[in-house]
Amino acid sequence: xxxxxxxxxxxxxxxxxxxxxxxxxxxxxxxxxxxxxxxxxxxxxxxxxxxxxxxxxxxxxxxxxxxxxxxxxxxxxxxxxxxxxxxxxxxxxxxxxxxxxxxxxxxxxxxxxxxxxxxxxxxxxxxxxxxxxxxxxxxxxxxxxxxxxxxxxxxxxxxxxxxxxxxxxxxxxxxxxxxxxxxxxxxxxxxxxxxxxxxxxxxxxxxxxxxxxxxxxxxxxxxxxxxxxxxxxxxxxxxxxxxxxxxxxxxxxxxxxxxxxxxxxxxxxxxxxxxxxxxxxxxxxxxxxxxxxxxxxxxxxxxxxxxxxxxxxxxxxxxxxxxxxxxxxxxxxxxxxxxxxxxxxxxxxxxxxxxxxxxxxxxxxxxxxxxxxxxxxxxxxxxxxxxxxxxxxxxxxxxxxxxxxxxxxxxxxxxxxxxxxxxxxxxxxxxxxxxxxxxxxxxxxxxxxxxxxxxxxxxxxxxxxxxxxxxxxxxxxxxxxxxxxxxxxxxxxxxxxxxxxxxxxxxxxxxxxxxxxxxxxxxxxxxxxxxxxxxxxxxxxxxxxxxxxxxxxxxxxxxxxxxxxxxxxxxxxxxxxxxxxxxxxxxxx
Amino acid sequence: xxxxxxxxxxxxxxxxxxxxxxxxxxxxxxxxxxxxxxxxxxxxxxxxxxxxxxxxxxxxxxxxxxxxxxxxxxxxxxxxxxxxxxxxxxxxxxxxxxxxxxxxxxxxxxxxxxxxxxxxxxxxxxxxxxxxxxxxxxxxxxxxxxxxxxxxxxxxxxxxxxxxxxxxxxxxxxxxxxxxxxxxxxxxxxxxxxxxxxxxxxxxxxxxxxxxxxxxxxxxxxxxxxxxxxxxxxxxxxxxxxxxxxxxxxxxxxxxxxxxxxxxxxxxxxxxxxxxxxxxxxxxxxxxxxxxxxxxxxxxxxxxxxx
Numbered sequence: 001x002x003x004x005x006x007x008x009x010x011x012x013x014x015x016x017x018x019x020x021x022x023x024x025x026x027x028x029x030x031x032x033x034x035x036x037x038x039x040x041x042x043x044x045x046x047x048x049x050x051x052x053x054x055x056x057x058x059x060x061x062x063x064x065x066x067x068x069x070x071x072x073x074x075x076x077x078x079x080x081x082x083x084x085x086x087x088x089x090x091x092x093x094x095x096x097x098x099x100x101x102x103x104x105x106x107x108x109x110x111x112x113x114x115x116x117x118x119x120x121x122x123x124x125x126x127x128x129x130x131x132x133x134x135x136x137x138x139x140x141x142x143x144x145x146x147x148x149x150x151x152x153x154x155x156x157x158x159x160x161x162x163x164x165x166x167x168x169x170x171x172x173x174x175x176x177x178x179x180x181x182x183x184x185x186x187x188x189x190x191x192x193x194x195x196x197x198x199x200x201x202x203x204x205x206x207x208x209x210x211x212x213x214x215x216x217x218x219x220x221x222x223x224x225x226x227x228x229x230x231x232x233x234x235x236x237x238x239x240x241x242x243x244x245x246x247x248x249x250x251x252x253x254x255x256x257x258x259x260x261x262x263x264x265x266x267x268x269x270x271x272x273x274x275x276x277x278x279x280x281x282x283x284x285x286x287x288x289x290x291x292x293x294x295x296x297x298x299x300x301x302x303x304x305x306x307x308x309x310x311x312x313x314x315x316x317x318x319x320x321x322x323x324x325x326x327x328x329x330x331x332x333x334x335x336x337x338x339x340x341x342x343x344x345x346x347x348x349x350x351x352x353x354x355x356x357x358x359x360x361x362x363x364x365x366x367x368x369x370x371x372x373x374x375x376x377x378x379x380x381x382x383x384x385x386x387x388x389x390x391x392x393x394x395x396x397x398x399x400x401x402x403x404x405x406x407x408x409x410x411x412x413x414x415x416x417x418x419x420x421x422x423x424x425x426x427x428x429x430x431x432x433x434x435x436x437x438x439x440x441x442x443x444x445x446x447x448x449x450x451x452x453x454x455x456x457x458x459x460x461x462x463x464x465x466x467x468x469x470x471x472x473x474x475x476x477x478x479x480x481x482x483x484x485x486x487x488x489x490x491x492x493x494x495x496x497x498x499x500x501x502x503x504x505x506x507x508x509x510x511x512x513x514x515x516x517x518x519x520x521x522x523x524x525x526x527x528x529x530x531x532x533x534x535x536x537x538x539x540x541x542x543x544x545x546x547x548x549x550x551x552x553x554x555x556x557x558x559x560x561x562x563x564x565x566x567x568x569x570x571x572x573x574x575x576x577x578x579x580x581x582x583x584x585x586x587x588x589x
Numbered sequence: 590x591x592x593x594x595x596x597x598x599x600x601x602x603x604x605x606x607x608x609x610x611x612x613x614x615x616x617x618x619x620x621x622x623x624x625x626x627x628x629x630x631x632x633x634x635x636x637x638x639x640x641x642x643x644x645x646x647x648x649x650x651x652x653x654x655x656x657x658x659x660x661x662x663x664x665x666x667x668x669x670x671x672x673x674x675x676x677x678x679x680x681x682x683x684x685x686x687x688x689x690x691x692x693x694x695x696x697x698x699x700x701x702x703x704x705x706x707x708x709x710x711x712x713x714x715x716x717x718x719x720x721x722x723x724x725x726x727x728x729x730x731x732x733x734x735x736x737x738x739x740x741x742x743x744x745x746x747x748x749x750x751x752x753x754x755x756x757x758x759x760x761x762x763x764x765x766x767x768x769x770x771x772x773x774x775x776x777x778x779x780x781x782x783x784x785x786x787x788x789x790x791x792x793x794x795x796x797x798x799x800x801x802x803x804x805x806x807x808x809x810x811x812x813x814x815x816x817x818x819x820x821x822x823x824x825x826x827x828x829x830x831x832x833x834x835x836x837x838x839x840x841x842x843x844x845x846x847x848x849x850x851x852x853x854x855x856x857x858x859x860x861x862x863x864x865x866x867x868x869x870x871x872x873x874x875x876x877x878x879x880x881x882x883x884x885x886x887x888x889x890x891x892x893x894x895x896x
Contacts, residue, residue: 015688015695019756019757019761023755038670040671041670124631124639126631224641233673234672254682255848287752287840290745290752296752470622470855471621473625477625507632508630
């Protein structure tokens with residue numbers, strides 16, 4: 001018998017030993033939550049994902065920050081800025097109490113350094129374009145890129161090093177002279193914009209504009225042979241840098257958890273209610289839901305399971321902003337509209353990928369296809385999350401002061417007439433309509449339903465084509481489609497975050513739509529300095545876009561679903577942009 | 590023996606290199622851009638800076654330089670999770686997968702052999718049919734169904750195990766069981782067949798005739814020979830348990846390497862794909878070597894033939 005027991009004991013000992021060594025341990029935090037996905041980066045310059053930005057805004061704080069309830073920009077670690085009469089120069093005075101979590105004061109240079117780092121080409125930040133609104137940034141970056149390419153072409157090593165060092169010295173000089181971000185003294189930051197930007201304060205709260213602790217990050221800087229500046233990303237790890245937000249990172253285990261503690265030096269520390277926070281990484285959506293149901297976590301920030309529609313239907317959320325309150329069962333499911341739109345993109349180029357003439361180059365055809373879709377049926381029978389039907393790109397009511405724009409109605413009869421006018425009565429002469437989508441979520445079901453509607457109402461032949469997301473993106477980017485699925489979440493609280501999508505030459509304009517009138521309307525809005533008038537011009541532009549041009553077919557507005565017990569978790573607000581400010585959250589045990 | 594081990598190790602190295610090369614070619618021809626994410630599009634200038642940063646402007650150059658880095662056990666940076674190096678990711682998750690896999694392999698072996706022997710000794714009785722039933726379920730029911738069912742029954746309804754996570758043995762036994770089931774079933778069938786063969790042979794009859802205790806005959810004399818097919822299955826089984834733990838790791842939220850194995854491909858995270866594949870293939874080569882050596886111990890004739 002002993003002979004058989006020995007391996008059993010040995011196996012248990014070895015396994016439990018490894019388990020112990022790889023365990024993460026630690027006492028449970030005051031507030032535990034599951035983010036919508038794994039953290040991809042905690043480098044504020046590189047953040048583009050919701051889950052990263054949410055973390056970034058918890059551990060850092062910009063010159064402005066977001067109001068927890070409304071997501072409007074409010075003063076952060078600086079006082080309200082002084083804005084010049086031409087609305088292009090902003091002068092921020094940093095609060096004397098603003099500190100890093102080691103107690104050192106936050107300086108003006110920490111902002112200048114962080115912003116420069118964010119647009120330096122070596123950092124390769126996705127959102128670097130947001131900084132191009134600052135005077136001098138765009139030419140500086142272009143010059144840096146062309147110079148580094150020139151240096152890369154130098155064959156001789158010594159000559160290369162000499163050229164690189166000369167270039168770097170010149171870059172510092174040029175930055176100081178031509179880029180309009182200045183530290184006037186230790187506590188004053190001044191920025192001059194290329195034009196008045198109505199949402200600049202909103203940007204000052206955004207992750208790309210967060211400061212970094214200059215002294216600690218400097219140690220991780222390296223310069224490549226051709227003069228690009230890189231940072232070893234290990235700088236973001238706890239212990240390697242300091243944070244100035246309401247919380248600081250104490251522990252980060254890859255794809256397991258991020259642990260935060262309250263920053264004892266945060267200027268507004270009285271307002272912070274939690275001492276510790278733990279973000280738990282859970283890959284599987286069902287497991288996430290089970291963990292929440294079992295009381296392991298206080299907040300589940302998205303429910304992307306097959307039974308989400310049922311949960312939403314049973315919700316009787318008492319919270320402000322929740323859309324579904326008709327259920328009777330659960331007061332802990334909170335569905336609310338998101339700052340994002342689900343739409344279809346029409347290829348607007350004159351020819352299809354295979355060289356045949358593209359019928360969708362004719363806006364009447366696009367309009368006909370748009371009007372033949374019964375969006376309400378899609379929302380009610382396929383998506384089933386209580387979404388609102390969308391006629392526009394900008395989610396309805398999401399931007400204060402933005403006039404309401406109505407899109408095209410569902411009108412199959414008019415759609416048939418338009419198609420006939422375009423020379424395709426009963427769909428004659430149209431190629432097979434292929435709808436491209438990325439597999440996952442309900443994209444396939446939605447595409448099937450829509451194609452069926454087109455076949456029924458317009459007499460066309462259609463087919464759906466699902467592809468893996470990366471391949472799908474490549475196809476969309478190279479306009480290798482007839483009609484493709486699309487979606488967009490706004491980055492900042494201004495209509496242009498959506499409307500720029502259809503501007504000529506925009507990098508995300510997948511329809512390759514180009515219309516002089518629309519571009520001019522956007523340009524007019526840029527020149528308008530009165531905020532209300534500017535929004536009215538933008539509303540006119542959108543009205544023209546979604547009713548006359550129709551490069552995209554908006555389907556519905558996204559819905560977010562949070563799960564938390566409102567009697568236990570307080571001040572966790574349902575804001576469309578989901579910039580959840582954890583500094584306000586309180587837990588009642 | 591040493592000579593044999595050395596030559597097998599060399600063969601293993603060549604195998605790993607071949608796997609690296611094939612994987613590299615697949616990664617290159619795979620559609621999709623590693624630097625594009627599902628969200629915003631990056632500008633050409635930024636993409637170029639990224640390619641430069643990760644030395645990916647030329648495929649050939651990358652192939653050679655990355656091989657050199659791997660020879661120094663440096664697997665490079667993750668493209669998707671830029672704050673982590675592949676070494677950090679692998680070091681964080683490989684021990685977890687190894688612990689889970691070891692446990693699953695042990696459970697599969699212990700229970701599989703036990704069921705197999707029982708089935709053979711009590712042929713065509715209820716015991717035999719019961720083990721057959723368990724085996725069929727183990728082989729045919731996919732692991733995500735087994736995993737989720739076990740989780741619901743033992744984790745939620747009975748509360749005998751935590752719902753996912755990692756840190757104590759209580760986190761291991763349930764996913765370990767789920768992971769081991771198909772292998773346990775296969776081992777049970779292999780053992781049963783082997784035992785049936787051996788139990789009918791002359792030397793067993795002799796042993797019985799000499800009056801040895803029946804248990805000794807079965808567990809000591811018969812099993813040692815009946816175990817050979819199981820032993821040769823252990824190499825591939827260990828490899829399959831390690832590389833196939835993805836689903837179980839996902840269902841039980843275990844921070845193992847299996848997730849990265851699949852996810853890195855979906856993310857086109859080039860260096861992480863190559864790093865994980867090379868680490869896995871290294872482990873598999875080692876395991877097969879160990880099984881080879883063990884074979885020689887179980888059946889000395891094999892070792893002599895090999896040299």
